[in-house]
Amino acid sequence: xxxxxxxxxxxxxxxxxxxxxxxxxxxxxxxxxxxxxxxxxxxxxxxxxxxxxxxxxxxxxxxxxxxxxxxxxxxxxxxxxxxxxxxxxxxxxxxxxxxxxxxxxxxxxxxxxxxxxxxxxxxxxxxxxxxxxxxxxxxxxxxxxxxxxxxxxxxxxxxxxxxxxxxxxxxxxxxxxxxxxxxxxxxxxxxxxxxxxxxxxxxxxxxxxxxxxxxxxxxxxxxxxxxxxxxxxxxxxxxxxxxxxxxxxxxxxxxxxxxxxxxxxxxxxxxxxxxxxxxxxxxxxxxxxxxxxxxxxxxxxxxxxxxxxxxxxxxxxxxxx
Numbered sequence: 001x002x003x004x005x006x007x008x009x010x011x012x013x014x015x016x017x018x019x020x021x022x023x024x025x026x027x028x029x030x031x032x033x034x035x036x037x038x039x040x041x042x043x044x045x046x047x048x049x050x051x052x053x054x055x056x057x058x059x060x061x062x063x064x065x066x067x068x069x070x071x072x073x074x075x076x077x078x079x080x081x082x083x084x085x086x087x088x089x090x091x092x093x094x095x096x097x098x099x100x101x102x103x104x105x106x107x108x109x110x111x112x113x114x115x116x117x118x119x120x121x122x123x124x125x126x127x128x129x130x131x132x133x134x135x136x137x138x139x140x141x142x143x144x145x146x147x148x149x150x151x152x153x154x155x156x157x158x159x160x161x162x163x164x165x166x167x168x169x170x171x172x173x174x175x176x177x178x179x180x181x182x183x184x185x186x187x188x189x190x191x192x193x194x195x196x197x198x199x200x201x202x203x204x205x206x207x208x209x210x211x212x213x214x215x216x217x218x219x220x221x222x223x224x225x226x227x228x229x230x231x232x233x234x235x236x237x238x239x240x241x242x243x244x245x246x247x248x249x250x251x252x253x254x255x256x257x258x259x260x261x262x263x264x265x266x267x268x269x270x271x272x273x274x275x276x277x278x279x280x281x282x283x284x285x286x287x288x289x290x291x292x293x294x295x296x297x298x299x300x301x302x303x304x305x306x307x308x309x310x311x312x313x314x315x316x317x318x319x320x321x
Contacts, residue, residue: 027088035129040058046113060092060094065110069306070313079102079106135319136196138221139192142225143224145185145229149289181205182205183291187213188200189217197278199216199219202300220239224244224248228249247268249265
């Protein structure tokens, strides 16, 4: 498949580079920290242009998607930013003479990654690099989930709780008080020491955390910490079979908790608190309190991109003296 040639520096690029020494920004440092060539190998078969046209290099487009997640931009907003922001051009690999992708090209590339099933492999590659650099502290694993509201209108009870626009979304509780919202859930396993995301699962919002937790145990290390929603004898048995410690809070389950159990719950709530910062960052800084697409697969793609973007920024912070 033909590829566009980008990144060839012209006279104006050279002139800008001679503006004196400037302090490296976060994007420059990330550009040097990550082994991008390994992602390029995974992406080499992706061709997301219109039929017959030369496509942008896949690695360039992957970096474009990361920029979108870091800055909470829509596809049209990202198209405009790529034209105007020198730091975006430099990170992605464009020179000032290069045409930058429009919003439809960005959408097609992201959709193509999903249809090729590449997001899981890209996340695994990133976490492999984090593992190789010793970024995971392995002092335990925090598991939790957060509901993200659907982009579709919340259906009425008379409509059977199903959206004609987003039929895979569902109603789920947002907290222990039983308040309901309509959308999806992001379930994560977070390294307790580094606060890096080790694994994720995206489901409709009606799936309970305890039923999804076994899918997160494959990437868990040490003691597994979870709130009362994970209190399950079956889950503890699975954890014990994998050599994982029990850091799950207890719920009443038909009896009052003992004083020792209440004290233990309080201590565990403090230990698991850092996982909530992941969701706070997702919804406040990354502007992902509401989904943008109308299917589980496309929303899972967006949430996986968030996890990769989060881990890259977190890695940069951990690696900065």
